[in-house]
Amino acid sequence: MTQPHAAHVTPDTQDADGTTAGPAGQDQGTTPAHVPPAALRAALAARLGGAARAWLDQALDEAAAHPGTHGPISVWELRLAEAGRRCGPAHADAARVLVLHAARADTDALTRVYSQGTADERRAVLHALPHLVPGPDALPLVEDALRTNDTRLVAAALGPYAARHLDPHQWRHAVLKCLFTGVPVDSVADLARRARGDDELARMLADYAAERTAADRTVPEDLHRVLALTEPGRPAPGTADPHGKES
Numbered sequence: 001m002t003q004p005h006a007a008h009v010t011p012d013t014q015d016a017d018g019t020t021a022g023p024a025g026q027d028q029g030t031t032p033a034h035v036p037p038a039a040l041r042a043a044l045a046a047r048l049g050g051a052a053r054a055w056l057d058q059a060l061d062e063a064a065a066h067p068g069t070h071g072p073i074s075v076w077e078l079r080l081a082e083a084g085r086r087c088g089p090a091h092a093d094a095a096r097v098l099v100l101h102a103a104r105a106d107t108d109a110l111t112r113v114y115s116q117g118t119a120d121e122r123r124a125v126l127h128a129l130p131h132l133v134p135g136p137d138a139l140p141l142v143e144d145a146l147r148t149n150d151t152r153l154v155a156a157a158l159g160p161y162a163a164r165h166l167d168p169h170q171w172r173h174a175v176l177k178c179l180f181t182g183v184p185v186d187s188v189a190d191l192a193r194r195a196r197g198d199d200e201l202a203r204m205l206a207d208y209a210a211e212r213t214a215a216d217r218t219v220p221e222d223l224h225r226v227l228a229l230t231e232p233g234r235p236a237p238g239t240a241d242p243h244g245k246e247s
Helices: 037-047 050-065 073-088 089-102 106-117 117-131 136-147 151-159 160-165 168-181 191-195 199-214 220-228
Strands: 013-014 022-025
Touching: 037 089, 037 220, 050 073, 050 089, 050 136, 073 089, 073 117, 106 117, 106 136, 117 136, 117 151, 117 160, 117 168, 117 220, 136 151, 136 160, 136 168, 160 168, 168 191, 168 199, 191 220, 199 220
Parallel strands: none
Antiparallel strands: 013 022
């Protein structure tokens, strides 16, 4: 696997199996980070052709049988690199998340894949975090992704794992990062709950809007949406489900 270069691309929404569904603008609950692995596998299997489905079954069986590192690189890590070619780019995110889950990748393994992987593999690691890491140990991966200019990594970093574990300061700046880079705020998991009553976020948004207005620049529509969510009395959905689904 090769070290990626940062790329600025517009994030896409995805169906439950990770299928790209055009420009982002809908709830992020359809990304692999939000869908339990069993449901993700069923959805993906229903969309793949025979050869791709057979490859996925074999890759998942191998990962489950040999979850650790064997030699310089494990078999399942090689399968991560193959996923795009075997399953097609539209289904690769979901396939990689399933391989990581089958391999029971812990924080060390996820960190290794993230640090050595391509941008696509890094994105899959970020999608896999809520399925594999119960605590905040993998936050450095989220923080690294939020420092990049790759908008697809930024969007993937702001799934349910970040919603649970980013502290308020980091989370507010992540929301601003979306506005700066054009990542739709629909990418931010649990946005309504975390924004509600957040006076500091409201202040930051108002300052940013004032700066853009003073520079005769358009204020992003998403900024107004988030600012409205900061109102204390605005109802927000619950997210008791570990995958970020509304209760």
